[in-house]
Amino acid sequence: MLTIEQNELLTRIGRGTPMGGLIRRYWVPALLAEQLPEPDCDPVRVKLLGEPLVAFRDTLGRIGLLQELCPHRTASLFFGRNEECGIRCIYHGWKFDVEGNCVDVPTEPPTSTIKERVKARAYPCIERGGLIWTYMGPADQRPEFPAIEWTELPASHCLVTRQLLECNWFQGFEGGFDSSHLSFLHKGDLLASYSLPTHTEFVPTDSGFVYAYGRDENGQTMWTTDTMLMPFHKLIAAALFQSQIWVPIDDETTMLYCVTYHPDRPMSADELSAYASGNRIHAVKEVGSDRMAHNRDNNYGIDRSLQRSGKSFSGMKGIGVQDSAIQESMGLIADRSVEFLVTSDISVVQLRRYLQRAIEDEQAGREIPGTDPKSFHLRPVYQAAPNDVPFSDIFPTAAFPPAV
Numbered sequence: 334m335l336t337i338e339q340n341e342l343l344t345r346i347g348r349g350t351p352m353g354g355l356i357r358r359y360w361v362p363a364l365l366a367e368q369l370p371e372p373d374c375d376p377v378r379v380k381l382l383g384e385p386l387v388a389f390r391d392t393l394g395r396i397g398l399l400q401e402l403c404p405h406r407t408a409s410l411f412f413g414r415n416e417e418c419g420i421r422c423i424y425h426g427w428k429f430d431v432e433g434n435c436v437d438v439p440t441e442p443p444t445s446t447i448k449e450r451v452k453a454r455a456y457p458c459i460e461r462g463g464l465i466w467t468y469m470g471p472a473d474q475r476p477e478f479p480a481i482e483w484t485e486l487p488a489s490h491c492l493v494t495r496q497l498l499e500c501n502w503f504q505g506f507e508g509g510f511d512s513s514h515l516s517f518l519h520k521g522d523l524l525a526s527y528s529l530p531t532h533t534e535f536v537p538t539d540s541g542f543v544y545a546y547g548r549d550e551n552g553q554t555m556w557t558t559d560t561m562l563m564p565f566h567k568l569i570a571a572a573l574f575q576s577q578i579w580v581p582i583d584d585e586t587t588m589l590y591c592v593t594y595h596p597d598r599p600m601s602a603d604e605l606s607a608y609a610s611g612n613r614i615h616a617v618k619e620v621g622s623d624r625m626a627h628n629r630d631n632n633y634g635i636d637r638s639l640q641r642s643g644k645s646f647s648g649m650k651g652i653g654v655q656d657s658a659i660q661e662s663m664g665l666i667a668d669r670s671v672e673f674l675v676t677s678d679i680s681v682v683q684l685r686r687y688l689q690r691a692i693e694d695e696q697a698g699r700e701i702p703g704t705d706p707k708s709f710h711l712r713p714v715y716q717a718a719p720n721d722v723p724f725s726d727i728f729p730t731a732a733f734p735p736a737v
């Protein structure tokens with residue numbers, strides 16, 4: 334349980350909020366690279382951390398991410414013309430380059446100094462792992478791009494999808510670390526059947542933490558991990574490795590990016606189709622949209638006879654739909670002052686405490702986790718060990734991929 338103030342602290346991400354300030358110290362996925370397929374292609378609307386933005390790829394292939402509203406009289410630059418290394422507002426023709434510099438003001442005489450005095454807010458962008466990432470924090474605190482393993486792999490080794498989550502980012506993130514739900518919500522859909530863990534260990538790292546769950550299997554302990562990377566990434570190991578990223582669009586909406594990857598080889602055709610949107614893990618989406626076809630407007634397609642049959646614990650089809658249904662059902666921003674936590678919620682409690690501490694450090698001007706980009710170079714663990722070996726003993730060899 335949290336106080337109302339603690340709940341506000343962890344959930345609100347607008348400019349000027351403590352959590353918003355913390356997240357803005359890291360590189361944030363803004364959109365899929367394929368949304369800007371070529372130079373001078375159509376601009377794309379992007380909302381990120383509560384800020385309406387427009388993304389475009391200019392004539393030289395550079396990416397611009399600008400405030401959506403034109404600095405002149407606040408018309409949307411989304412309708413702008415993407416031409417000759419800049420985006421031109423269609424209201425009065427002012428033009429801005431990828432750095433937000435005003436490069437043409439055709440409504441003013443050539444002698445005017447308006448151009449030097451006007452600037453659109455612009456965020457630097459970088460393309461990695463099939464995504465376009467941006468940094469929205471103070472320029473003098475911009476970190477190097479984190480060495481997250483899948484962002485360094487060839488495109489053939491990864492599959493990146495995304496879907497809209499219609500609630501606050503933090504309840505999605507918490508859901509990612511709530512391991513006790515695997516034995517219930519997803520029963521009937523997971524390939525492995527998950528018993529409740531017999532041991533758990535929390536291991537802090539330089540970029541977040543690892544939550545390890547041990548389950549008894551054939552006289553050994555099978556360890557799996559939820560690896561948290563600041564500020565909103567989770568890595569897990571299943572048949573393939575997976576990463577999920579809960580990127581706040583605004584306080585009440587989240588873009589969930591899912592990355593499935595193999596560190597050593599290209600994904601096979603079977604794997605690509607198994608993990609594409611619309612399969613048993615990822616939700617089927619509405620045409621031309623990131624919204625799930627099964628959403629709150631149709632009760633996520635819940636099938637009561639399927640639920641009764643025992644074949645599916647939830648009666649909903651697809652793990653992604655089940656997670657979204659439950660997380661969205663908690664409200665746009667879950668009220669954690671009325672919940673009732675128990676022992677099996679320990680990983681959720683640890684996640685909250687960890688982020689609360691990181692917010693305090695950020696606010697106090699102390700160092701925050703993950704300032705060293707190499708500290709993100711972690712692999713999720715799925716490994717058996719003798720029962721008397723603690724996870725912290727296998728972690729140093731199991732969790733670090735070869736250096737690049």
Ligand code: FES
Nearest residue numbers: 403405406422425
């Ligand atoms: S509002 Fe954009 S040029 Fe006038």
Ligand SMILES: [Fe+2]
Nearest residue numbers: 508514519656
């Ligand atoms: Fe889940």
